[in-house]
Structure formats: C-alpha cells, structure tokens
Amino acid sequence: MSPRSDPGALSRPDDHIDSPEPSADAASVTQPKLGFTGWVRFAWRQLTSMRTALLLLLLLAIAAVPGSLVPQRSSDPNGVTQYFSDNPRLAPVLDNLQMFDVYTSAWFSAIYLLLFVSLIGCIIPRTKHHFDALRARPPRTPARLARLAGYTERALPEGETADAAITRAAAELKRAGYRVERYDLRGEPSVSAERGYLRETGNLVFHTALLGILVAVGIGGGFGFAGQRVVVEGQSFVNTLSAFDSFNPGRFFNDANLDPYRLSLTDLEAVYETENQKALGQPVDFTASVEITGRDSDETVDGEVKVNHPLRVHGTDVYLLGNGYAPTITVRDAEGEVVFTDAIPFLPQDANLTSIGVVKVPDGMPEQLGMVGFFYPTQTTLDSGAYSSSYPDLVYPVLTLNVYAGDLGIDGGKPTSVYTLDPSTMEQLTGGATGVDSIELMPGQTQDLPNGLGTVTFEDATPDGEPNAADGDYSQSVDRFASFDIHRDPSQGWVLVFAILIIAGLLVSLFIPRRRVWVKAAKRRDGQVVLEYAGLARGEDPGLDEAVAAFADRHAGPAPAADPDHAHDADDAAPASSEGSVAPESAGDPAKPTT
C-alpha cells in the first residue's frame, strides 16, 4: 500500500483518521494514464478505503430492512404464500427483486461479500504491519515533549543522577507493561515507551473472527440439515430421509450420513395455568418424553425434550417446536369392517387449541372418502351458534366432521399435503350447504356416515384401567402429537468460537489504550536537570493525561503545588509553545505522526 512517512504509524487505509493527510500536490498533479494494473490498483485502493467500508456497512443496514417488512421464505413460508394471495399483482414483482429471499439475494450477498473483500484488504496489510510493529523498537524520543499530551515535569530527586532516574523510569515502565527503549540525544538521556499493542491485536482478532463466522456459516452450514417430523404419542420415527415430513439439506449434505436411530414419543405432557384468573389456560410447560434406540443396539435410552431444552442425541439436536391433538379415528364400511384407523394430527388454530385436521380414506369404500374435522378440546357454543374452544386442555372434547366423497386426488402420484383436502373433485355429504348436520363426536362415540356408507368412531385413547370417557373423565381421552425439528449443524461450534473471539477482540480493541510515554532528563539553559514526562494517544485514550501524571508522581514524587519558578522553567524549556497549555484538549484526539 502507500508508503508511510512514519514507520510507527498504524497501517490503515489512506483515509483513516490516523493516516497522514494526503498531500495537496498529489491531487493537483495531472495523473498519468492508468494502465490495466493501475486501474486494478486504483479499484482495490477504493474498495479497501475506510469510506467505502463505511458506505458498505450503511448499505448493508439499509438492505436488511426489506426482509423485515416482507415475509421471508426462510423464516415464514406461509406468510409468503399469504402475501401472494393478498397481493397478486405486487408479489411477483417483489419476487423478481428477490424480496422474499432478501438474505440470500444477489444484491444482499453482493453487499456483504464486497464488505468482506474490503475487510480482507484491510486485515492483511494491517496484520503484517502489526507484526512488524511488535518487533520494532519504540520510536526516538521527540525533541520537544512540552508539545505533547499530558506534559508534566518534576525536579530530579535528591541525590539521583539523570541517568539513574531514567534507568529507574525505564524499569518502572517496563513493569507497567510498556516496551521500553533508551535514547540519549544531545546529552539528554531519555526513555521511550509504548504499550497497548493488544489494542491492535484485538482489532485484528475481531475483524478476522467476523470473517470466520461468515466462512463457518457459509461452508460449515452446508453440511447440516434440518428436518421436521410430527410424532403422535405411542408412535415412533426413524431418522432416515423418507421419514421426515419435510427436509432441508445443506448444500453439501449427504443423506448417507444420517444416523438411523429410532425416536419414540412415549408421552407428551402439557401443563396449563389453572390458578391465575388472568392467565387461565396459558401454557406453563410442555414436556415430551421420548425413547431413543440406536441403530445397532436394542438398548433404549430415555430422554426428554422441552421448549428451550433440546435433546442432543446421535449427532443431532431434537427440538420440541409444537404440539397438538391427534384424535384416533376409525372408519368402518357398511358391513362393519374396519377400513381405516389412525391417529390424525390436527393443527392448532388458536391459543385454546381449536384444531383442524383432515381424514383421508382412500380404500375400502365405494368412493374415496375425505373428512375435514374440527376439534375442540373444551367445546363451548358461541352466541352465534358456532362452536369454539374455551380451554386448551381436555375438559369437554368434541370433534366435528364434514364428510366428502369422490376423488381425493392422491392416486396420480402428485404429492398432496396431509393437512388439506381439495374438495373440487369431491361431493360434500355433511355440513355446510348440504342440509345434513355435521358428524359430532366425543371420545368413545360412534356415528353413522351419511348414505349408509358405514360408521365413524372417535376412539377413546385413555390407557386401560384409568378413568376414561365413559366415566366422564376426558383428561387422557385424546392423544397428543409433538412436532419435532431435528437438526444437525456441524458449524455451530465454530460459530460460537468466533463469536467469543469477536466479543473478546472488541473489548480489547475498544478499552485497551495504545499509548506512548516518554521520560526525558532535560537540561535547562541554567544547567539544571529536570525530568520531563509526556504521552501520545494512539487512538481513543481518554485516560492518557492522568496516566502520565500518575506515572510522574510515582517516579519522582507529586508535583509541587503551583510553584512559580517551576512554571517559569517550563516556559523556558519550551519557547515554541506559547501558552504551554496545548495538552489538555488533545485527550482522545487521534495520534499525530511524530518523528
């Protein structure tokens, strides 16, 4: 990069405030024509300048905003679908601009990739420079210390030679963590000291760790996967690709890496608030008790999955992200033969778990049968006559079913959701405009299907020997399901390591002051030797003045209070500084290169 006049200057982009001012000549000189390499160098210089980095940062902040205004496919896919149906004309336009995938969009990626290239262009020369600085000696003591920050002076302690005082200062500074170097200029012994190299180290660690996070997320994340699976109480699931309801593999994921362990949901316990009148029915706790069986063993291990407490097993993390009811429904044909029986997960629609589910009976009936069901764990009737649920737990569970007959649309091999029913190719038999009442069941009850098709039963799931629906106790009459997310993210540990480095680097780079301190035994015109102390802030350093004063006090005793002779000496020694009071205002000012 550009040559430095001061070997001690921090290697920073040209427009860093610590860098020397650009000379006025350079701008006015007619630039020679740039060749190709010239242009590349020019572009690189521009990209790695502070101003560009700053603009890219601000651009990044602005570019992140739309992702919070428009639903994102990554975090809210249903919201995107909804947005398309609400804004049929605007949505495709936004989609073309990648507004539903902002954080993976070309424009967002371009900004942060440029930013990181700029960052690399900054880190590399600075690292090299810092490495050199770590081995360099502190610079020569300036001729006039009185111009510098925190300047103060003390009389030479009784009976000590100038040399001895400086040697002692060097030792004390070294003990205080300074790197020291003795100089002897024009017969005036002095020590030059510098400390706080960690500040730049921290800064470099911080920026490198940011880069590390990007790499860890970008590459490491590609080896993981995320899958979702709904499991009903008493059922199990094997960790294989086909078993997932939905599966999002990373770019480099290989499904041969899936460890096919078995996870069985033995019990899902939901606790709701019953005491606090203002929070009746609010969820208090969800606990999924599971059994894990490894591929090669028959041994099962008990485990527990709770919200905030994932189960980390066989290299995957199992999260409990949702739950609901899964009524067991049995359909019999006209002869009383069972043609269908299954626990159907019903998706909760509100806080009191009014839930919707779909039963599909593809075989065994004259026509395919579909049922859209509403489940109310504690059913009440609103003034309008509509049903609703008033409490999320099983107090008075009611299931209503609207029956459809016809073509379920699943024979063509087209994938369809188990949670929706397409009624366009079916005839509605109950509910709605049919004039036939919907089927209404409580656990343990059976009703006839319309048109003499057979019967449908809402099975009571209460385990044997416990008070069941027949006894009026519905508390265990319906199974619950757990919606598990199963993840594997091998980069996660790395991201955490880099995050810790970021915090550590940030703390060090913002709070460790980098400063130079000089002590000189200056000879006055009258032959008297006076100890001079001064400092130089390199970067933000609000405590510099005090640090210099404190060191002077420690080294040569406290300053004599307002000694007029003394003040006179100072003026004498530093005729160039007319007021002798330039120091106080420079606290926190950037270091000016001095040689």
Add this chain to the structure above:
Amino acid sequence: MTLDEISITLVYSAMAVYAIAFIAYAIDLARRSAVAASAADAAAASIASAEAPATVGAPATVGATVSGGGTGAVASAKGGRGAASAALSDGASVAYGRSPSLRVGVAMTVLAWALHLAADITRGLAAGRVPWANMYEFALTGTLIITSVYLLVLVVSKHDLRFLGTFITGLVLVLLGIATVNFYVSVVPLPPALQSAWLVIHVFVATSAVGFLALGFALSVVQLMQSRRETMLATAKQVKRSFLATLPDSATLENLAYRVTIIGFILWTFTLMAGAIWAEAAWGRYWGWDTKEVWTFIIWVVYAGYIHARATRGWRGSRSAWLAIIGFSTVMFNFTVVNLFFKGLHAYSGL
C-alpha cells in the same frame, strides 16, 4: 394491596417525581440561557467601556475555575455576582456555577429512581421472576436502566453532565407513561419459550445497552447543536445566546458520546450473541432472520458504522453524530414498532 398494585402505585409516584425533576431541569436550561445572555451583555459592555481593541474572533475561556491565561481580551466582571457573570465576547463559553434548580433536578431524579427501582423490584416479586418478560416490564426495567446509567455517569464522569437530565427524565417519563397506559398487563406465568436463564441475561443486557445508547444519543444531539453554534461563531455570525454556551464544547461532547456509545455497542454485541445462543436452544437455529433478529442486526451494523465513521477522515464530528442518532432511532423503532406491528418469533409483548 397486592404486590403488583403496590408496584403500580410506585410507578405513578416515580412518574410524578420524574415530572418534577424534568421541570427543574427545564428551569435550569432556561436559566443557563439567561446566564449566557447576561454574560454576553456584560462582556459587550465591558469591552465598550474599556475601549479595548478586543479581538472578538478569538474565542477564549474565562470562568471561575479557569484562569484567564489566554491572549484574548479579558473582560472584568462587572458587578460580578457569583461566578456566572464573567465572560468574554459572544464566542466564549460561559462558566456556570451552582444552580438550585439543577440540584433540585438531580435530587428529584435520585428520588424518582429509588421509587422506580422499588416499583421494578415489587413487580418482579409479584411475578416471582425477573421483571422483564413482557413489553410493560421491558419498558419499566429499560427506563430504570436509562436513569441508572445517567446517574452512574454523573458519578463517574469528570464532566458535569447534569444538563442531560432534561432529556433523560423527559424520555423516561414519556416511555413510562406509554408503558403504563398502553402496555400494562397483569402478572401472568412465563410461557415455556421464555423459561430460560437466557431471559435473565439476554434481555437485561439488551436493556442495559439501550440505557447507554440513549445517553450517547442525547450527547450526540447536544454535540450537533453545539457544533452548529461553534460554526456560526467561527464565521462571526450573530449567535443566539443559548444554554449551549454553558455546556462543554462539541469535541468534548463527541468524545463523551463515543465513550458511552461504545459501551452500549459492546453490550449490544453481547445481546445479539446471547440471543443467538438462546435461539439455538429455543427455536433450533442460532440465526434465522426473524424480524427482531433483523433489527438487532441493523442496529449493530449502524453502530458499527458509527464507530468506523469516527475513524474515517471527513466523517468524524457531525456526520458520525448523525449515525449515533439514526442508531438510537433504530433502537426505539425496534422496541416499539417491531414489537407491536411486525410479525415474528419475538412475540412476547404480552399484548
């Protein structure tokens, strides 16, 4: 009375005392303007009477604590009552001594803070957990921290920053008022998603960050006003004699704002990371561009920009101050609009 009712009563008491403090601080600002004006008049009069060829363009500082060592025209205090009446030309900063209203303001702030703290603690006791699990409680604790940071900085800082009291008590009063009127919810149990040690850490650090960033914002605003005034002085324009004359210069304000803001920035960085660790346990991923995560990121990037701006030639000073102001605006946006109107996983406002 239940604990929660006691808490509410304490909140209203604290608001009343904050209001008194706010008035006292406002009176103090008005008095500062008057002092600045009279000092300028006195200076003009003294210069005129001495018929001294005063170099008006050279600002120098005279005050009770600073000896007049400068080369500018020294004005003798005319009929000097107290320290406040000595001044130089319009360009001078005016020393500002004891102000009864300022002392009342600080005393009332301390009293309001104590009531506020008691309100927060009783709310926590009533709920049987940390008092920052819904929007009302965030606001209650967040404003408490803003006041705490202000009082802490008063104790720690070498500079007299009591003049920020108008802003701090005003902001706290407004936020508390909105919170109690619009966001209040009675004590309800924690939803399972919030039952985590990270609730204690993540949310507390976030509110602490807001406390520091609020102070940085206030200092940046005053810095901009001061810097505008200084520019006008430098161009020898007529300057309105405002309370600004009694405040530190813009460079000092900028340095103070920076120091407060970087503490806020570090806390915010920690908030972001603690949030990511919590999100990993609660939602199965450490980062998912949830709306709240997006805005946390935006705030972080804006303040990162602020810190870089301070190190970029041409951006130091007013431009970086504007970034601090934009930064705090995004913090407030995140707290209010994002919480209330944006759809996302951080749906814990309780409203």
